[in-house]
Amino acid sequence: MEPILNSFKDKKGYIIFSILLFTAGAAIGYFAFKQDPEFILSNLNNLMGNIINIGKQIMGKKKLYAIGLIFQNNVKALLLMMFGGIFFGIIPLIGMIFNGLLIGIMLAMVFYEGKTLAFFLATLLPHGILELPVIILGASFGLKTGFEVIIPSKKQNRMENLKENLTKSVLSMGILVPLLYIAAVIETLITPYFAKLF
Template identity: 35%
Template sequence: MFSLERRENLRAYLTGLKPYIVLSTIVFALSIAVGYITYGIYPEYAMQSISGLEELVEMLEGLSLLEIMLLIFINNTIAMFIAILFGIVLGIVPLLVLVLNGFIIGTIVRLLLVENGLAFIVAGLVPHGIIEIPLLLLSTSIGMKIGYEVLLALAGKPSDIKNEFIKGMKFFFYWMVPLIFVAALIETFITPVIMYLVAGT
């Protein structure tokens, strides 16, 4: 059981992140919409933007399930860590992470919707995405909050960059990394099974 003090500290920290979580959610949703629409209008451009994913898929084909799971875990951990770490650059990097991921998801959703239908998309995204997407939004929110503290300092206003950075890193390693691992497990071992059942092949 977590102590009352720890629970209160966690609640207070998440409450302080609320404005940034809202902003992250809006940016992420808009980026998904842009990716979805772009594929409909300029499919060639949209496909070029996700061309790197084909190389990743080819690389994964030669790996064991355990290796795939570890690769997904490491990749997602690094991406979210970068979103927090480089939030110090005025919060710009977290926004770029959101836009890039949202655009890619929007493009893939439009592509799969045409080829496989809505049920296949839900099966491919929801099992692990229900954990992974909130974690992405949390990591970018933490990065943006750190960036805001930097902006306050540059404007000559009271700020506490060091304390905010430490709190963000503690939250990342204590709470987020274990959940990133769980999401990687689900994405590797459960999501493909559900997609197979939905596809019926």
């Protein structure tokens, strides 16, 4: 267990950077929708196609199927964030901005439809309280990998850095992947209940 926990050390700066990227994306998404909602709504399939498709696939299906599909999708996103970092950190960088963008658009849409902030939080927080930190942590691993591909640390060469970062990424999945499964269970079984309250 200790090696898994140790894999999260030295990520503080990258976690903060990931949060800033996400926040910037959310602000862009929110104000872009406020500026031109018709344009965003007409391009919703392009922006949220994956989310919409998952919603269609799980509609009317058994809960276990929905949990599996949501979990699978989130693990793919995590892997892309973490190991896509080898391409100079570009994939996790864009990924965090895009994820923030979607959240910002969704928040603006909630207000556009006359619903409340409480409704938005009810549909996001139950599972998002686990899912979002996992994605942020995954991005921090990917960003560190990418940064050290460009500028290796003084103690190690580029290949040694890459090997160490990828090893730590794999170890971290011992915590991150189970959290995503719990989040998928919550999203399927609990979040809809909270959403109905509003």
